[in-house]
Structures are given as C-alpha cells and as structure tokens.
Amino acid sequence: MAKLTENAIEELAIELLQTLGYQYHYAPDFAPDGPHPERASFADVLLLERLRGAIARLNPTMPAEAREDALRQVQRIASPELLANNEAFHRLLTEGVKVGKQQDGQERGEVVWLVDFQQPARNEFVVANQFTVIENGHQKRPDVVLFVNGLPLVVLELKNAAAENATLKSAYQQLDTYKALIPGLFTYNGLLVISDGLEARAGSLSAGLSRFMAWKSADGWPKPRTW
Known part of the structure; x- marks a missing residue:
C-alpha cells in the first residue's frame, strides 16, 4: 500500500475536482514570475483577465x-x-x-452578474495548488484554491492523518492564520474546506471549528469518502 502523504492527498483532491469539470493549473505557472503570468503581483488574488472575460x-x-x-x-x-x-x-x-x-x-x-447560477456550465472552474499570496510582508501558500470565473471562492487546507499533530483542528488553525495574515484572499471566499485525508469538513469564513460539517448530498446522507 502506498504511503499516505500530504502531497498524495493534494493530488487526489485535484484529480477528483478534475472529474467534476475543474481545469487544473499549477499556481506558480500563472504567478507574476511564472511562465504564464495572470497576476500583476503576489498580492493580487483575482485572476483578473478570467474575471473580465466571464463578465463579458x-x-x-x-x-x-x-x-x-x-x-x-x-x-x-x-x-x-x-x-x-x-x-x-x-x-x-x-x-x-x-x-x-x-x-x-x-x-x-x-x-x-459575476457568476451564472442558473447555467453552471457557462462558468469557468479552475483548481490551483500552491497559490502563493504576499500581503503586508507575510507570505503564505494555501494548499488548494478553487476559482470560479477568476474569483477565489474556495480554499482547501489538507493535512496528513498519518503525521503527528496533523488533524482537522490543525488544518482549521492554519486557515485561521491565513485569514489573519493574508486577509485579501478571503475577501472573496465562499467556502473553507479542511481535510486530514480521511475526513473532510466544510464551513463558512466566520464558522468556528464546531460549525465545520461533513458535506452532505441532496438527500441528507454524507457523501462517500473519495480519499
């Protein structure tokens, strides 16, 4: 059995999102100093041209x-x-x-309108990992960010359950640190997700850890685990 690592959890999450229609991009590629820059600076959290194109x-x-x-x-x-x-x-x-x-x-x-809620296929969905943000001298790199029409609506923080002290609580605390140090990213947040590779929970920007809940399907039953 392959060893469970944080990178493996990240890769599995990205693969799952790709099956749902997300385009995968390695975030350093569209960083200001990347081969295909889409951000003028590391303080920019919007993929501006994608948002401009979606609005049009x-x-x-x-x-x-x-x-x-x-x-x-x-x-x-x-x-x-x-x-x-x-x-x-x-x-x-x-x-x-x-x-x-x-x-x-x-x-x-x-x-x-920034997003078409009635016809989801008209929107552009991007999953990016290792998205570096620098704000007020603080540099942070959330694990995975989901963009809809260039808007960073979802941030995922992933931990390895096999590692000591790598828990859902530590993932939540990491997000709290990000919110304090790079708040610009979270201006546009719609959902936060934490996972230790065995369990995943979702919550709003203002939710405490106890309010992060397992994602449920329309009939009320939890979604099956996929990693």
Whole structure:
C-alpha cells in the first residue's frame, strides 16, 4: 500500500475536482514570475483577465464601460474588517453588481452578474495548488484554491492523518492564520474546506471549528469518502 502523504492527498483532491469539470493549473505557472503570468503581483488574488472575460460572456448586452465599472467594484472592496469585506463581496456575488448604463440619452440602473447560477456550465472552474499570496510582508501558500470565473471562492487546507499533530483542528488553525495574515484572499471566499485525508469538513469564513460539517448530498446522507 502506498504511503499516505500530504502531497498524495493534494493530488487526489485535484484529480477528483478534475472529474467534476475543474481545469487544473499549477499556481506558480500563472504567478507574476511564472511562465504564464495572470497576476500583476503576489498580492493580487483575482485572476483578473478570467474575471473580465466571464463578465463579458455573462453580460453580453452590457456596454464595456459598465462591465469595467463592475470589475472595479469587485476590486475596490477595502474595509479594514475582513468579515465586512466578505459580506460586501457576497452581496455582489449573489445580487449582482449595480452599474449605470446610458440608454436613449438617460442613465439607468442595471445589474452585472459575476457568476451564472442558473447555467453552471457557462462558468469557468479552475483548481490551483500552491497559490502563493504576499500581503503586508507575510507570505503564505494555501494548499488548494478553487476559482470560479477568476474569483477565489474556495480554499482547501489538507493535512496528513498519518503525521503527528496533523488533524482537522490543525488544518482549521492554519486557515485561521491565513485569514489573519493574508486577509485579501478571503475577501472573496465562499467556502473553507479542511481535510486530514480521511475526513473532510466544510464551513463558512466566520464558522468556528464546531460549525465545520461533513458535506452532505441532496438527500441528507454524507457523501462517500473519495480519499
């Protein structure tokens, strides 16, 4: 039997996500100093051109100025409080981004959508590992980040159950450290996942460890373990 390692757990998670339709990218490849950069700096957590393309694709009747205004609003979320930032983004994500549009010489309010919730296949899903973020002099590298239309909506922290002190609790504590040191990544967070390779739990940005729960299917039964 192959030895269980953290890298093996990460690879299995990525393989599973690929079967669900995620495109895999090794994050250092699209880092600012990578062979195919998609970030201007390590402080940037949005895959900006992917988000810009998604906004254009999902809002084809919206003029370019309105689409760019929506993009700026997503980038401008900048309260000193992480939860306030996350709540502001959640409204943009679920309610759409309110913009102005010129029509017949008059300004009218419109909504730009960042994600198509009705037709999921119209969105772009990316799984990336080893995504380095540098913020306020702190450099951190979460294990796996899931992007939807260039938005880092999910962060997975993986531990090896065979290693001493590598538990769901330690994975949760690692996420807490990330939230404190690189909060910019978590402005756009929709879900956190922790796993020790034997068990996985999911929770919201503000959830305590006791509120992280096993993912359940539509009929209420836990999903079968896949690693």
